[in-house]
Amino acid sequence: MQTQPTRTRPESTPADGQHAGGVGESAARPDGTLKVTGEFAYASDLWHEDMLWAVTLRSPHAHARILAVDVGEALAHPGVQCVLTHDDLPSRTTVYGLEVADTPALAGDRVRYHGEPVALVAADHPETARSAAAKIRVEYEQLPVVHDESTALATDAPLLHPDRTDGHAAHVPHPNVVHRQPVVRGDAAAAAARADVVVTGEYEVGMQDQAFLGPESGLAVPAEDGGVELYVATQWLHADRRQIAPVLGLPEEKVRMVLSGVGGAFGGREDLSMQIHACLLALHTGRPVKMVYNREESFLGHVHRHPAVLHYEHGATADGRLTHLKCRIVLDGGAYTSSSPAVVGNAASLAAGPYEVENVDIEALALFTNNPPCGAMRGFGAVQACFAYEAQMDRLAAELGMDPVELRQRNALRQGGTMPTGQVVDSPAPVAELLGRVRERPLPPERRWDTGAGGAELRELxxxxxNTTHGEDVVRGVGYAVGIKNVGFSEGFDDYSTARVRLELVGGEPVATVHTAAAEVGQGGVTVQGQIARTELGVERVVLQPADTTVGSAGSTSASRQTYVTGGAVRNACTQVREHLLDAARRRYAATEPVWASAALQLHGGKVTTTEGRPLVGIAQLLAELHDEHPEFTVESEWRHRPTQPFDPATGQGFGHVQYSFAAHRAVVEVDTRLGLVKVVELACAQDVGKAVNPQAVLGQIHGGSTQGLGLALMEEILVGPEGTVRNPSFTDYLIPTVLDTPPMPVDVLELADDHAPYGLRGVGEAPTLSSTPAVLAAVRQATGRALRRTPLRPEHLLEV
Amino acid sequence: MEFLRPAGWEEALAAKAEHPDAVPLAGGTDIMVELNFGRRRPRTLLDLSAISELHAVERTPSAVRLGAAVPYTRIVEDLADVLPGLAMASRTVGSPQIRNRGSVGGNLGSASPAGDAHPALLAAGATVEAESVRGTRHIPVEEFYTGVKRNALAEDELIRAVRVRPAAGPQQFSKVGTRNAMTIAVCAFALALHPGSRTVRSGIGSAAPTPVRAPEAEEFLGRVLDEGGYWESGEPVPPLVAEEFASLCAAACDPIDDVRGSAAYRRHAVRVMAQRTWEWAWAGYRPGAARNDDEGGAACV
Structure with a gap:
């Protein structure tokens, strides 16, 4: 597998005297060795003297009234310490939610999805807790299940939340619509009349799971002041706390949170899972309580990617200029709100893709149904839209007799271009160049599986x-796709992060200590924070304090935003520490050494230097000399990106997104056309990252995102039966790509700076997830000639059976 | 839960006789998953991992006697020359870690229609050596599968070994999964040519309530090869024969729709695999090259 990126700029190497491991270098992960040797402590490894283990009893039905709950037999089970139901909730607030508090901490009189938590059991041993939970008797009366658009929007449809009072309730067309966002610009109807060709299509995206490897886990420890400490694997400590505290009936400061080892997240840890449950049990029993989901429970216990049905109509003139776009995107939000409104906002505002279309009539909405709740997952609304608009581009090219890449390039968004929301793109948008780069790459050799003399290397087939084919009926196809993803929280959200940075002398050496609440979920935020501190403060040693709530919020580790926003906060705090240090130094030395007063100074390679590089004093010596007056230099401050605006509810117009990120893929596949089996031979990507703060981590994100997109193309889908029950909650039947499904992934990294962002960087984590899926589908379409309007593909879709 | 760990085979048989409901445990690749997910709570587990003879392979000119707990990895690495079909099937089992622990004996004990070893055992004509304190039974493998996840073992019996004749002709195994590795079969097909007895045997996995042979297909192909003198000539066989054979194999299926695939797809895929494996097998056939002239499948054990 090719691992070296082609880069538009040479990778920087430490300049003279500069300490290694600064911004732009592939600094090693501080947790890397522990993780690859299996020694890293994940949240599931947490342990406390005298702790109890707790389990959750979940609803077997997707929609039912709870008539009675009898916990008597469970309570009597030897070893059981506590059983809790909805009636035991201590506060008037019994619901929580990321955007809208509508999710019961424990179901009251009604369950709305398969797997909804109904009761909790804490016991001396997890097996004891599980056995006892099986003895809880819940009497259900099953209710009709709302499972798709027609059952949700029927006039007599059961209402999932009949008494909803959320901010979207007033403008939705039906109470089972979570949120609806139109984006209207120009006159799509009039433009359609001018189109030489019009293509329409209905597309479907299945329900993908984040499939993180570390299941939901945490440990709640009761505190002497009546509060609780929660050690947990999550994506945003402060958002968790804001939702947890009211249900516990505690002020936020009595809920103290510490991040534990996170085994992957991909959006699936944005919503709460076991947090409130473990805290409730710890407060009830006065003992530490640990919860770890097993795999099946994990599949039921977190939100998934919204499945979607997308109706698209594009028109173009004969020379391949887009005239208009009309589309309607229906997302299945499942039983509770979760982050559906923001997913709708993304799907609507990014529905046209990275193309300039003057006339659009876009509508996106999310439904309430009795299907599993859906919320955040890498790509967040943009994935579903990209699958549809890229399929449309290929069909349009076919109708026009044009090359599909050329058609895309002809309509590609550029810097200065206008989005359907009216937002002018004010940083590089190299859409056409990214497509050109993946196309120009040489194609992988044909018949790589052919070992000569009739032999075949099966792993290449x-x-x-x-051993299903030795080359019989194997046909190659090549497909292209490009996508656009927003970076950071949008629509007017106050998106900020907080960093506390201290510079002091430790054992004669200058040491920077960085403290943020940013969740390290595997992406490498801890590496990047250290790199920024080294670069900004010119020191070698950086200590990262564990993420917790004793420092201000860092915002969520999602939306490709942490390097941008927490990276920005760390840089901002470092800059202030540096200025405090230099100010103190100037005050001390300027009178005797004029250069201190006149020159612009910097910290570099362990020294204070002039900007021309003339060293004045070592940082260690300076800190020592200032020690009496300043034993340390500490700054804690918030940093926010420039503000965004909400979308207009009727027209969707507004400066909604702070930054866009772009990636393009070329997929080369080989398809066994008689068995319907697909081998992705190569999946090339080109992505603009603004600035690769850590080039190796950037590659990891691009490889990982591309692979997750490949999974959505070929295998990853949660199957939900008509009764709303999950049919494959296991890694036996929810398949994710293995290494033999993962092709070589050559990567082109562009670094075109966004001047609004720290170091010019662009969030990288999500964009490669978008275009990977439609590129694979396009390649399979080319190989088979089939329309393939749905993802993921199944072998049946490629055959007449 | 009672946990029994006999040190030797006789002790294991005695334990099984005393605890007929005891669930035998070897590699644990099925049982431990079921325990961990709370799907099964046997009162007694009978851990056979300390019994060294279950890990033994005995090779004689007339048979390979494969201890019930011999892991798939060893079959792939050491037995591909004599049991090529089973070795190909073993290579598709789970991950390297699973192949290091899982065994043919375990596959037979679980008797899942999706077990990867079954089609190859059916095609090769294997015999299951079942033993109890009452004695030993040699059960032809096609009589061993009695229902979905049910087998012919009496409640006091344990699987000691599987006997398979060394291949005297080409063998093939093919398995469709929805990804390229570490996948449970959507369906599978195995084929073995037996020049000594001038017969063809097949095995179909995951396309009926139990692993099955396709007797009509085997009979048809055997007759064509016999009457056409193909065993002697090794000449190419007309493509229509392959198509008819494949159709008869598809007709032998009784598949269901489930999360892994539709019934129609399974039937179709068995047809394609039957045709391809036959073509590969015949391309590898050399007249007179049979290493074991009295080779005759299950009947001769």
Whole structure:
């Protein structure tokens, strides 16, 4: 597998005297060795003297009234310390939610999805708790299930939340619509009349799961002041606390949170899972309580990617200029709000893709149904839209007799271009160049599986070592796609992060200590924070304090935003520390050494230097000399990106997104056309990252995102039966790509600075997830000639069976 | 839960006789998953991992006697020359870690229609050596599968070994999964040519309530090869024969729709695999090259 990126700028190397491991270098992860040797402590490894283990009893039905709950037998089970139901909730607030508090901490008189928590059991041993939970008797009366658009929007449809009072309730067309966002610009109807060709299509995206490997886990420890400490794997400590405290009936300061080892997140840890439950049990029993979901429970216990049905109509003139776009995107939000409104905002505002279309009539909405709740997952509304608009581009090109890449390039968004929301794109948008780069790359050799003399290397063939073909009926196809993703929280959200940075002398060496609440979920935020501190403060040693709530909020580790926003906060705090240090130094030395007063100074390679590089004094010596007056230099401050605006509810117009990020893919596939099996031969990506703060981590994100998109193309889907029950909650039947499904992924990294962002960087985590899926589908369409309007593909879709 | 760990085979048989409901445990790749997910709570577990003879392989000119707990990895690495079909099937089992622990004996004990070893055992004509304190039974493998996840073992019996004749002709195994590795079969097909007895045997996995053979297909192909003198000539066989054979194999299926695939797809895929494996097998056939002239499938054990 190719791992070296082609880069538009040479990777920087430490300049003279500069300490290694600064911004722009592939600094090693501080947790890397522990993780690859299996020694890293994840949240599931938490342990406390005298702790109890707790389990959750979940609803087997997607929609039912709870008539009675009898916990008597469970309570009597030897070893059981506590059983809690909705009636035991201590506060008037019994619901929580990321955007709208509508999710019961424990179900009251009604369950709305398969797997909804109904009761909790804490016991001396997890097996004891599980056995006892099986003895809880819940009497259900099943209710009709709302499972798709027609059942949700029927005039007599059961209402998921009949008494909703959230901010979207007033403007939705039906109470089972969570949120609806139109984006209207120009006159799509009039433009349609001018189109030489019009293509329409209905597309469907299945329900993908984040499939993180570390299941939901945490440990709640009761505190002497009546509060609780919660050690947990999450994506945003402060948002968790804001939702947890009211249900516990505690002020936020009595809920103290510490991040534990997170085994992947991808959006699936934005919503709460076991947090409130463990805290409730710890407060009830006065003992530490640990919860770890098993795999099946994990599949039921977190939100998934919204499945979607997308109706698209594009028109173009004969020379391949887009005339208009009309589309309607229906997302299945499942039983509770979660982050559906923001997903709707993304789907609507990014529905046209990275293309300039003057006339658009876009509508996106999310439904309430009795399907599993859906919320955040890498790509967040942009993935579903990209699948549809990229399929449309290929069909339009076919109708026009044009090359599909050329058609895309002809309509590609550029810097200075206008989005359907009216937002002018004010930083580089190299959409056409990214497409050109993946196209110009040489194609991988044909018949790589052919070992000569009739032999075949099975691992290079569709079906792999399953030995299903030796080359019979194997056809190659090539497909292209490009996508656009917003970076950071949008629509007027006050998106900020907080960093506390201290510079002091430790054992004669200058040491920077960085403290943020940013969740390290595997993406490498801890590496990047250290790199920024080294670069800004010119020191070698950086200590990262554990993320917790004793420092201000860092915002969520999602929306590709942490390097931008927490990176920005760390840089901002470092800058202030540096200025405090230099000010103190100037006050001390300027009178005797004029250069201190006149020159612009910087911290570099362990020294204070002039900007021309002339060293004045070592940082260690300076800190020592200032020690009496300043034993340390500490700054804690918030940093926010420039503000965004909400979208107009009727027209969707507004400066909604702070930054966009772009990636393009070329997929080369080989398809066994008789068995319907697909082998992705190569998945090339080109992405603009603004500035690769850590080039190796950037590659990891692009490889990982591309692979997750490949999974959505070929195998990853949660199957929900008509009764709303999850049919494959296991890694036996929810398949994610193995290494034999993962092709070589050559990567082109562009670094075109966004002047609004720290170091010019662009959030990288999500964009590669978008275009990977439609590129694979496009390649399979080319190989088979089939329309393939749905993802993920199943072998049946490629055959007449 | 009672946990029994006999040190030797006789002790294991005695334990099984005393605790007929005891669930035998070897590699644990099925049982431990079921325990961890709370799907099964046997009162007694009978851990056979300390019994060294279950890990033994005995090779004679007429048979390979494969201890019930011999892991798939060893079959792939050491037995591909004599049991090529089973080795190909073993290579598709789970991950390297699973192949290091899982065994043919375990596959037979679980008797899942999706077990990867079954089609290859059916095609090769294997015999299951079942033993109890009452004695030993040699059960032809096609009589071993009695229902979905049910087998012919009496409640006091344990699987000691599987006997398979060394391949005297080409063998093939093919398995469709929805990804390229670490996948449970959507369906599978195995084929073995037995030049000594001038017969063809097949095995179909995940396309019926139990692993099954396709007797009509086997009979048809055997007759064509016999009457056409193909065993002697090794000449190419007309493509229509392959198509008819494949159709008869598809007709032998009784598949269901489930999360892994539709019934129609399974039937179709078995047809395609039957045709391809036959073509590969015949391309590898050399007249007179049979290493074991009295080779005759299950009947001769």
């Amino acid at each position: 569709p079906g792999g070592v399953g």
